[in-house]
Amino acid sequence: MTDINITIIDREGKEHAVVAPTDMNMNLMEIVRSYELAPEGTIGICGGMAMCASCQCYVKSDHPLSEISADEDAMLAEAFNLQDNSRLGCQIHIHSNLDGLVVELAPKV
Numbered sequence: 001m002t003d004i005n006i007t008i009i010d011r012e013g014k015e016h017a018v019v020a021p022t023d024m025n026m027n028l029m030e031i032v033r034s035y036e037l038a039p040e041g042t043i044g045i046c047g048g049m050a051m052c053a054s055c056q057c058y059v060k061s062d063h064p065l066s067e068i069s070a071d072e073d074a075m076l077a078e079a080f081n082l083q084d085n086s087r088l089g090c091q092i093h094i095h096s097n098l099d100g101l102v103v104e105l106a107p108k109v
């Protein structure tokens with residue numbers, strides 16, 4: 001399988017069912033940007049380096065995500081609107097085991 005289905009809830013609470021490729025080495029932040037689900041300049045500001053938290057999202061489904069790295073953990077510790085299920089979208093790599101993932105974008109900071 002090369003595409004997975006993801007549900008992304010935007011910052012206005014609207015649900016979007018999107019298809020994400022697993023063979024292009026993309027992360028969730030890049031998927032949000034490619035579907036233009038957040039205004040340009042409000043997500044992915046650091047380019048996916050775990051240095052801005054503009055890509056913070058809340059993981060609503062029970063999927064096996066990668067471990068939180070020290071860099072991600074440190075950035076989340078400084079982020080606003082943190083919740084128990086917060087992750088940085090740029091650190092969630094699109095993989096076939098994430099089919100059915102549901103995430104909500106954290107408010108703009």
Ligand code: FES
Nearest residue numbers: 046050052053090
């Ligand atoms: S894009 Fe900056 S932390 Fe994810």
